[in-house]
Amino acid sequence: MIPSGAVDLELPQEHRLLQETIREFCDREVEPVVADHERARRFPADLVRRIGEMGWLGIPYPESEGGAGMDTLAYAVAVEEIARTWGSLALIVAAHTSLGSAPIHLFGTPEQKQRFLVPLAAGRVLGAYGLTEPGAGSDAGATRTSARRDGDAWVIDGEKRFITNAGRAGTYVVAARTGTRPDGSAQVSAFIVPADAPGFSVGRLEEKMGLHASATGELHFDGCRVPADHLLGREGEGFPLFLQVLDGGRISIAAMALGLAQAALEASTTYAREREQFGRPIGSFEGVAFMVADMATEIAAARGLVRRAAWLKDRGGPYRLEAAQAKLYASEVASRATSAAVQIHGGYGYVEEYRVERYLRDAKLTEIGEGTSQIQRLVIGREILGLRVG
Template identity: 40%
Template structure:
């Protein structure tokens, strides 16, 4: 693995870094208070091409490799997590399936608008009865003539309230189940029979909205099947694998930001006549935060590099997601501790990052599921 960043990726890193620091970060508190991302920040992200990170240039995107995307996600992770969640859900699991698995016809139809951000994508897999057990889908799709009729309910779907294009997984053969009986579809918000529920009220990630998506005899053209009929579960694993590496990179960025905030506060805050940064207890916390974050960063970029080499990297992606999100939560906890009472106050970023960190251990595959994936790849006979 080459640890040197290409000139193109370094330029992208600096562009996103400056954008985050100068344009997004000044609005972080406003996003938190209003639970809404200012439209001009979305428009600026479009102008920078951030909605087309995963989409090849021939369809209007930037077409970054996985390492390149992680470099961008790491910088985005340094600001409000709701903002990066909106973009990350679109550029990651929201569009990766179309890029990797869709027919040329579907790519031509949907990718240019997704790349420009004129249309927003999302990934609809989770259901009330199928969260960690994604094989237990209740949503069904029945072939009738040249259409599929989809029925069922998805929930906790990031970007659903603003999405135009849904990557949806449905059971097409109950007997086969996950082994050849789940199919992926691309469904537009205007198709007959699709209803998007009210935004969920959540602990964190304000500005990034989730909701239920209900399908009642929703008619989907046969050509809107993504990949092969029956291979949807395999497709989901492929899409989620790349998404987990992206989430790991975002978690590394957030951890880095918390470390910077903690150092700044520790050097300013005085107790017993001197800055608390001179207290060994604080120094040890900072050392642990930095060490674990650097380890998470190395693990993340190695998984990304393996994917770019054509490897499946299923175990490596799960390890990166597991370790980076666990690290983010530990770093957030220590950051609040270093800030003391101020870390519990809503006007300090540490409090917001602390709440936002918690979901990273749950979505895109719980960390318990990541442990199962890792161990099964270790124990080949299991």
Template identity: 40%
Template sequence: MAVALTDELEQMKTMIKSFVDNEVEPYAQQIEDEDAIPPHLIEKAKELGLFGISIPEEYGGIGLNTVGKVAVLEQLGRTHNGYVSLISAHTGIGSTGIVKLGSEYLKQKYLPDMASGKKIAAFALSEPGAGSDATNISTQAEKRGNEWVLNGTKHFITNAPVADVFTVFAVTDKEKGAKGGITAFLVERDFPGLIVGKKDKKMGLRGSYTAQVIFENCIVPEENVIGEVGMGYMNALRILGEGRVGLAARAVGSCDKLIELSASYANERVQFGQPIAVNQGIQWMLADMATETEAARALTMMAAEKIDAGEKVIKEAAMAKLYASEVFNKVADKALQIHGGIGYIAEYPVERFYRDARITQIYEGTNEIQRVIIARKILAGD
């Protein structure tokens, strides 16, 4: 089912494609080498409004619906995944809690600076003892007067080393646990007792940083509760559900880029006196890459449309994330094969996409967990 985009959105897509292909991609190798994003690329993302794509216009953002966000994230996925991770963790899981569930006070206080990119957002759910089983988090929040006092450790938090605001999940009622005993909080980096650990060394996503976030008697004002007290686990699932559609969109965009690179290389590279593209062995790889990418795109757009129609998409978002991330890994593998030895050399983009693809099967819920979610829905007759 092809979704018709508005003229305005088509123009935005074209503009972002040109930006990532012509202005970001030339710096991709530098980002790899230095594990840092050139500041001018962050400034340009701010100018283009990319930090505010999911924030309503009344709070200074562009206020795209989910179909619009998917269209934009697909284009961003064409370039360096570390660069895109910084932006999408902010616009996705970092912002969704406040946008969808936050009080008017929180929206007015934080969203304008988040929309402009002045304040960078992060989402802190995972802990050393609670990854796939987020019901088992142990970070505690205790109410003292008008404040909450947080203690515990989160880990692998994307953007933590550069973030100004964190959506943090903590246990507020141990007895109730995930069923009414977890609450989401908006915690500022400068609140006393919030400590960011050292950057993790990762396989890929250079320039996008993750780190531990430690709370030592961290004081959070009462008004910084996101949504209802006790509803944090349900809120986390909702935020992650929408985030998964964005992740799928980025994966589809990366596949588009890998197919273009592979087709172009296959047409140019001559072996046995002719371009390797004349071999059916190469053509079949390209055909499978393109077919599966289109299927992933359709699944992702279907989930996005349902979100915009106000439907529950727990199953569809899991399917989009699961399928698009697996296609991304398969496409990256075939792209590397088509490029032969050059595909393995770090100066060429395929090697980077190959490494960056791997994490998409793990974060925002591993693909095993996506299968569990999908199967549960099927078995329940949903």
């Protein structure tokens, strides 16, 4: 085992047990199917169902809401562990849990929780979250999708882009404009949209650089009607709701980054011990050993940031700053570590057989999704300076 924090003696026993169980599951059931699914760009529907049965699609939610009754730390450990084997599966789980389910957990009425969150957290239905649009990415306030009240229903028109679990989710949480404030900015509300809502459809799925087995696609709302009680939270108060959801989601993307970086470190360590050039293992050359040393050190630091953010969230304190720091740092560590892993593998790193090229492609997303690195720096700057930055 790598002296890098992979054996997490600092974790509480319950969390360590979860980590070990997921690791065994991933070694036994996930690893053998990764390469095939990635090559075929095939969504792992069977595995997602299995993971749901294991209770891993509702880790941080109370049992009364269909979840496993654990905490954010447990969830972060789980996402890291899954990403260590398969980035696509980790992204599916993270988008479902932190984005599709969290808004209902945080802002749902008791009826909404029973009807929508329980099946999500129990793993019977997959969730997704639609914030991004063609013209509204980093600037989520530029949302054009609109919703208007019509009798006892809301009618939604517009489109979303880059939505994880598109076409696979049964329940979508979606941002739509319901009015304009006096200063001209959008009044945004959140809606629960079941996949079979009339007027809702899934458009094109993206051909991505990495994470090939996760589905990323467009959502279309063409006079889409949902009953009035599918409004989530208060009308016009969706924007702070989405920001709060993103704070939590950033911890999971940071955990995913960590898992990819950890996988890169482990592959590099094995390879640097085994591969010989000039009659010696390449790991005995300082140029290679120092790359491994930097990877291991940065990963340990990133893990500390991820767990600090999770710990703060679990204690109910503010954690926006810490979640952004964890996401920024862990994602950049993942890109550096996975790139170093390719370098350490030389030509073998550039071909599929040794997997590290997949880690590198998958890691890049963690610097983009749920707020780019530039946006994380804006958030961190604002939180520290107390000024409007950007």
